Amino acid sequence: GLYAAASSLVRVLIKLAQSYWRALLPTLARLRDATPASYMQLAAMTRRFALLLTLPAAAIGAAVAGGLVTTLFGADYVDAAPVLALLVWSAPLYAWESGAITLLLAERRPRQSLLVALLHLAALVIVLPPLAIAFGPMGAAAANLAAAGLAAGLGSWYVRALLSGGELPRLLAGL
Numbered sequence: 794g795l796y797a798a799a800s801s802l803v804r805v806l807i808k809l810a811q812s813y814w815r816a817l818l819p820t821l822a823r824l825r826d827a828t829p830a831s832y833m834q835l836a837a838m839t840r841r842f843a844l845l846l847t848l849p850a851a852a853i854g855a856a857v858a859g860g861l862v863t864t865l866f867g868a869d870y871v872d873a874a875p876v877l878a879l880l881v882w883s884a885p886l887y888a889w890e891s892g893a894i895t896l897l898l899a900e901r902r903p904r905q906s907l908l909v910a911l912l913h914l915a916a917l918v919i920v921l922p923p924l925a926i927a928f929g930p931m932g933a934a935a936a937n938l939a940a941a942g943l944a945a946g947l948g949s950w951y952v953r954a955l956l957s958g959g960e961l962p963r964l965l966a967g968l
Contacts, residue, residue: 795929796876798862799862799881800937802854803880806884810846811891814891818898820835821899825899833956836952836956843888846888847888848885851881851882855878858877862874886944890941893909893945894906894948896952912943912947913940916943920939
């Protein structure tokens with residue numbers, strides 16, 4: 794119950810980040826073909842903007858976790874506050890991951906986009922059970938954070954390689 798309470802609040806931030814990127818995909822895809830320079834500028838700006846929105850939200854959410862959980866769910870859920878304070882940091886990572894997936898789709902790299910999503914899922918399947926068993930809701934939150942971090946890292950690596958125009962894009966094209 795503690796993890797579910799914290800997760801329901803963080804899901805709001807994650808859905809906002811996903812909606813942000815989903816709305817940008819058609820524009821990014823059109824600009825990529827029509828005006829590559831504008832596409833590169835928009836891609837860089839939107840990634841920074843996503844972090845500028847989610848990092849402060851995560852910091853504020855972590856700072857007010859106790860009061861927020863108590864206000865929304867009652868005093869019985871006060872133990873969910875530390876879980877929320879940790880789990881809320883996954884929102885910027887999800888925003889970064891969603892951004893990478895969106896840019897990979899705009900770059901017509903669906904396989905790499907899928908690999909980012911699958912890494913996230915695989916990491917959850919591998920690390921969630923042992924961490925949740927060992928540390929309870931805090932372990933589940935840590936597993937979620939680790940999975941989001943791995944996926945965001947892989948997505949960033951792919952995007953950096955694609956947007957830099959180096960040798961790596963040709964190697965990745967076969968994946």
